Amino acid sequence: MDLFDDLPEPTQTSGPVPAAQPQNTKEEEEEEEEEQGLKRKRDDADHHGDKPEDQEDRGEIKKVCREGLPRLRGFVAARRGERDEMQDAHVMLPDMSGCMTSLPGNTSRVSYFAVFDGHGGARASRFAAENLHQTLAKKFPSGDPENVDKLIKKCLLDTFRQTDEEFLKKASSQKPAWKDGSTATCVLVVDDMVYVANLGDSRAVLCRMEASAADQRRPVTLALSKEHNPTIYEERMRIQRAGGTVRDGRVLGVLEVSRSIGDGQYKRCGVISIPDLRRCQLTANDRFIILACDGLFKVFSADEAVKFVLSILQGGAVEQRSGVTEEELKFEAACQQLASEAVRRGCADNVTVILVSIGY
Template structure:
């Protein structure tokens, strides 16, 4: 299987993202030749791509009817400061993640505190996807406690998304496309793959390892077939190897939604995206110092989506992250 599962991309229209110019491509080729020459007296220039979309992240969390908030999240619009050395040909590095804990909050908090640090240590600009996979595997095996956690992590390298996920938390892209009647068509692009024991490949792996699937759960207990932690289930075929997807941002992309399964128990992906779009299009918005109207709308959409999930009867923890993709 390929390391990356590329998502389909519509023909890009004119907008905030532009193709690299001839001078940009020549500069990249020059930088590559300089690195290959290995000359100590030659300065390698860092390539700065113009027209990168601006990313801003918003989060809302609700405890629901649970006694404890077991979710955790990370918002790092600038991950560069965590790298041991600055990459030469990368202009922007961002990281956003949601972790849905079960059996306790230790695994989700551990992942939120450590995964991006480990990723930064392993990050090579030529193979960011491999870095994501190795990081999830290493972090997923370390906790010896019985707590477990899902993980849905988005690494943005310039204008390319690398999404690694374990379990049933999800990432969805809101992309618009011109329809035949001239209207804008909404596309909900899945950036993650759900891992539960009822999926054939997951069930077969669990059974080959000597485990069983009862009532849609591993050993009749665990709802997910891949996770961080869950040490007692690793012998039953529950693994910490994530699925990876790569997606090129386009001028038609509006925002990215990351959320735990608490949201998707009461919302389909399409419904969640349309709910956000409706809030973004509302006429009135309360002004707050230091925030633009667009920022206020995204903040309101994020908070209202999480609250609506609870109103619809979700008793689970709910964590929602919206990453706006702007000019």
């Protein structure tokens, strides 16, 4: 049984994509994708890795340009909102080669972007930001495996499990024990294939441009992640089977999410660290990915966030800056303004937004 939900393939028809819900890919299609992946040639261009940063109220630009692959650029904005402490953390690694010993055969590039939204403190989110990608790099398949896709799935599941176990071990050894927890939404791009693993209510969405009946391109918003909260039937049933209760939409009336890293006191009540897994192949129709904590989506729907970014990208000229292209300046401005608008709309929570531009 496939562990991934696959997003729809891009259409070449004159109408927009009828639905933005993920669908399962047939086994034959998976095998064909794997065979195509093995045929990709390794690019000899230089790599430049970037270290994770936890920053606030400022922007950052990371670049990767590889011939024949999507050009990925990451932009980040973080706001405290009305919170006393910034409990979000993020990581942008457009090229993970610096922390990986080797890549699978014929794989040219692995990129990683992640947002972690802490609760009960910032220690779980910071631990995940510092360690999850390191564990992922160690477990990542190498050499010339025949079934890279399934190995990546297993790698993601094992990485989340180990990160949770290691944090819980560290948290329980403290006096008093740490009670921190964190969501995790991680976007892993292997050449042109996007893998998303998430826990909790931070989200990732993709803007895909499709042809319309008027021969114009219109945006379609595709969900790359799935929210986990105790009001969802399957999540509530698991919690109740474990002996927990759901009151006022929260686990034991307290915890808002039903899956997380940390939260040791709730793990016996059915809160788990098994991520939802999805994948999507990037195409020339794809414009950008928004990766953000729930602070953004409390005041923006996914469609509204996509349209907000597009309105800035399609706007007038921006003030030039040496060494930065106009396109990069527009994406940077869109990311910063999206986070600021969330606060302006009254979001009291921390807001962290990563905007990943996709170009060919």
